[in-house]
Amino acid sequence: MKKFFSFLRKTKAKPDVGPRNRVLTPVEITVQEEQKRKLAEHQAKSSTRKKALRTAKAAKQRNRIVKDGESANTSPGTSRKRWFRSRRQRNSQERAARRTRNSINPIVRDVLSGEFLTREGVTRHIPYLIFVSVLFIAYIAMGYQFERLEREKLKTKRQLEELSAEYKTLKAEFETQLQQSTVEQNIADLGLRQNVEPPFLLEYQSVEQ
Structure with missing residues (x-):
């Protein structure tokens, strides 16, 4: 059986691959050269772009302003970490500010601002507001006037009580003297002295009698 199957494998026809080194036409040669030129x-x-980017990055590193407490030879990794840290802090501050703005009622915010x-x-309604303001001022003035009159009334009443008490004292002393x-x-x-x-x-009798 093995020989039979091996015989079948040997007698199986091989596919025609065709010529491997085909001659290119002038059009194909032109297209191939154009592709090479574009590449x-x-x-x-x-x-060129990579060189320009490297040059710009180097110039930026040279011209970068050194902050207080920052070394001039700071590595890119350190600056990147600092940038991420500042961005995280800024985002947290923005979230806090947004939370504060959202927590305040819009009406209260409009009134306060x-x-x-x-x-x-x-x-x-500005004329009406002016009229109401004048009424408020008049009301406050009348309140102060009423308080002043009330204080004068209390003062007069206190003086009258003192004079009444003094009158009663003098009358009692006068009655005692009487x-x-x-x-x-x-x-x-x-x-x-009193006659007892x-x-x-x-x-009286006259002498004539």
Whole structure:
């Protein structure tokens, strides 16, 4: 069996590959040369671009301003890390600011910033706002006037109470001075004394009788 199958493999016809070194036509030669020329131009442009990028990068490294506390020989990796760190901090600050802006109510934000005063509705009602402001000022002035009158009223009432108390004190002292015992003591200093005998009537008789 093995010999039979090996015989079949040997007798199997091989495919015709054709000629390996085919002669190119003039058109194909022209196209091939054009492709080679374009490839060479592309390689030259890419090499020129790479050289320009390297030159610009070197010039940027030379002309870079050295910050305070930063070494002039800082490696690109360190500068890249610093850039990423600053960008991360800036993003965190922006997120915090955005969170703060979103947490405040728009109406409160407009009131605090004064933007509501520039709206058309507010500017149209400026005369009415002036009138209301005048009313508020008059109300405040009347409040101060009422307080002043109330203070004067309390002051007058306090003075009246003091005078009334003084009047009552003087009246009590005067009534004390009018008592009989007090009068006797006062006239004793003058050499006078009260008569304890009842009065009697003196009769006069004429001599003619």
